[in-house]
Amino acid sequence: MEAAARMSTKGQVTIPKPVRDALGLHDGDSVVFRLEGSRAVLARTFDLLDLADSVQVPAEKRGLPWDEVLRRSHRARGEARR
Numbered sequence: 001m002e003a004a005a006r007m008s009t010k011g012q013v014t015i016p017k018p019v020r021d022a023l024g025l026h027d028g029d030s031v032v033f034r035l036e037g038s039r040a041v042l043a044r045t046f047d048l049l050d051l052a053d054s055v056q057v058p059a060e061k062r063g064l065p066w067d068e069v070l071r072r073s074h075r076a077r078g079e080a081r082r
Contacts, residue, residue: 015042 003016015025023044025031030045061069 001018001022003019005013005016007013015031019025019042023031023042025044030047032043032045034041034043061072064072
């Protein structure tokens with residue numbers, strides 16, 4: 001899909017509705033622009049809080065400092081500490 005837009009004197013661009021719809025963008029959503037060669041790619045970014053509870057954390061690892069979680073995980077897989 002391609003959709004054209006015009007940049008204002010303030011450097012602002014309105015994201016065309018078909019693009020907003022395709023990306024599921026709504027008021028207040030965040031986006032990121034990534035440069036790929038001579039093109040800019042627009043992508044929706046997700047609020048990390050929206051991911052809360054999407055991954056189950058084993059009870060024995062809840063509340064542990066991150067470095068301890070990593071240490072136990074590496075030990076369980078038989079890996080040397082990195």
